[in-house]
Amino acid sequence: MSNKRLTVRQIAEIANVSIATVSRVSRGTGQVSPETRERVLRVIEEHGYRPNQLGRALAEQKHGAVAIVFPGLAGPYFSELIQGFEYEAMETGASVHIVGTHRRAAADDDVLAMSARVDGIAVHGGTIKEETLRRLAADVPVVVLAGRPLDGIPAVRADNSRVAELTRHLLVDHGYRRLAFVGNPDGSPDVTDRWEAFRQGHRDARVPAPKTPVKIGLQQSDGVIAAGELFERANPPRAIVCANDETALGVLIGALGRGLKIPGDVAITGFDDVAMSSLVQPGLTTIRQPIRELGAVTARLLLSGLGEPGAVMDTVLATELVLRGSCGCR
């Protein structure tokens, strides 16, 4: 186990060339005569030589790695996001550190420490304090993912304002009253935007909006818990707008478990359009955001060398309203 690998020097000696030539051959840069290249290549192949990442990193003054920071990893949203990010990063040969803060106390310090190990960091909105974000950006290139630009830090996000359109659809097209919003705006820029759009939709339709959202997390289990609260009310809501599909599915499961009819007794909508949303009965009305693309764009931005004047500071990706059965359509 753990055989000692050979170094440039040893390969150079065996192939009877200088270490410079070995380096040139192994990384394909500079001019090398065909015969020499052939010979060196054979030795490299034969001994399974691969340049030591540590030495290379030090010489090149770069880690060849980037990091992406999340609140947690649960659910298909993060999975998709990471896939998009990871794939794009791999393309350029960079490896990816994934940091889940899991609302740990030391999370901010961990992220700061991470800055010493990577060439850039993507930070998901709502994971670390703004102050920490600023300090981080002083050490290393940073992109905010699913949040707003801050000072010189660029952001990549989806168009959450479409929730206003969805809300208007429920109020006007279906004529529902007594809507509820499920999701906690505190600490999540996405949820904040969606809650605001929910209220905007009410204003557009000239219907008074609820004063407070049902503050709860973004996982499916949170949705079940929210359902428990909402359906026990004396005057339960006619329609429930959830901050994401996961909670919407949780609410839907809670409703189904109570024998409620959807959308007959209650309409439910989400945000994301994850795989489950088109599979449940009835299908979940939601807003599709290009999650994978979000991750990919973030990675590209991070790896394209930020900070030049005239750089893109805010990238907002389009979203799309997807009408299925759970809102009352069809």
Next chain:
Amino acid sequence: MSNKRLTVRQIAEIANVSIATVSRVSRGTGQVSPETRERVLRVIEEHGYRPNQLGRALAEQKHGAVAIVFPGLAGPYFSELIQGFEYEAMETGASVHIVGTHRRAAADDDVLAMSARVDGIAVHGGTIKEETLRRLAADVPVVVLAGRPLDGIPAVRADNSRVAELTRHLLVDHGYRRLAFVGNPDGSPDVTDRWEAFRQGHRDARVPAPKTPVKIGLQQSDGVIAAGELFERANPPRAIVCANDETALGVLIGALGRGLKIPGDVAITGFDDVAMSSLVQPGLTTIRQPIRELGAVTARLLLSGLGEPGAVMDTVLATELVLRGSCGCR
């Protein structure tokens, strides 16, 4: 942005000492006189000096990082597993690379490339070929997570055999016949073990077992799809044993959506005991495995320097049968 950090040399110059002394002070090793230490410490503090990770890594000949390789990141199972692993790794100051293979073609190569960047790799069962695993283990310490030991490679896993007990419970205590197993044994050691235990349970109860499982993935959406297939059969199963909770929840949602009664029309069981399982109506009967602990034990093993003679080759963590409403209990 990206201010250039100071080096040992500059700190040494400012503090009027040698770089050796700065190193000693900054890492707290060796003997330094109180006055000198004080002075150097002040300079370090003042200039916010932190040793460059690249230089340190090269000098110490270690990366200070470990990796954990997964098939995908979807679902609470992986989230929990990673949390357990990450927390334990952070304790020792190591950072964590998370690699999702996402059934990519180049996954094996990516994992191999990863070996040049870390001090150890935990590989989840069913992610890469055995051959790749062996080559990997030649380069770097490896632990198999949720799989079986291979050659010299140790494994950490949960006791899947308890599925036999669960199966027996359904067959004997509840007297169900026509059970189905949902999950694809190919490529997942855990599912293989559970499928085998399912058959063992039938043998124990002297009931003929189904010849084939419903081969499908481990996500909730796969469960919904499985439900579609199972409930369309001319002779649908009386009880469904799922390879994990996610698929079980998917099946349950599919059943609920069709208006089926659980457990009246069909009993459903899972494996894992994720948060959702105690929240759905009826509660999901399942087998609890200590997911977080699984991750933690793996990290500890990986960081404790493997490979000595007499090392632990196989760690099997206990699981527990959790009876709720979905199997017919209560």
Next chain:
DNA sequence: TTGTATGCGTTATCAG
């Protein structure tokens, strides 16, 4: 086209 020599930032050894 090829080789020599230097730098990258630390840690660690060995004299003093």
Next chain:
DNA sequence: CTGATAACGCATACAA
């Protein structure tokens, strides 16, 4: 207790 100095493995400007 402190300081020179040698690794660590690679990339690259500069010479030949």
